[in-house]
Amino acid sequence: MKRRRDKYRKLVFFLLLAIFIFYINFFVPGSFFSVVVFYFLLFLFLLSFLSLFLGNNRSIRFSSSFIILLALRHLKQFNLLNFLIILSINILLEVYFRKSKTN
Numbered sequence: 001m002k003r004r005r006d007k008y009r010k011l012v013f014f015l016l017l018a019i020f021i022f023y024i025n026f027f028v029p030g031s032f033f034s035v036v037v038f039y040f041l042l043f044l045f046l047l048s049f050l051s052l053f054l055g056n057n058r059s060i061r062f063s064s065s066f067i068i069l070l071a072l073r074h075l076k077q078f079n080l081l082n083f084l085i086i087l088s089i090n091i092l093l094e095v096y097f098r099k100s101k102t103n
Contacts, residue, residue, distance in 0.1 A: 006052075013048040020045045035074070043067050057097060065090055 020041045029035050043063050050059035065086050072078040 009052055016045045016048050039067055061090055
């Protein structure tokens, strides 16, 4: 059962990789919609890639944090304070979920 699930995860990963590369090569980021689609495809790609190595909970957190940081960079609002806030939120969530597993 686990092999079948891993097989499907790898298949989804390679499918999303192909879609993401196709989108980067053939679509120009000229409009707001194309930028949103780019971030959405990047999120799905990172989520599928990280779920191969990490748990689903961690992969969602890391992917979301990475997309938020990239969006802040795109809006020219990225600075050290924003980075530290997002990093501290990730650390706090990691500690919280680790403690909730032990109880």
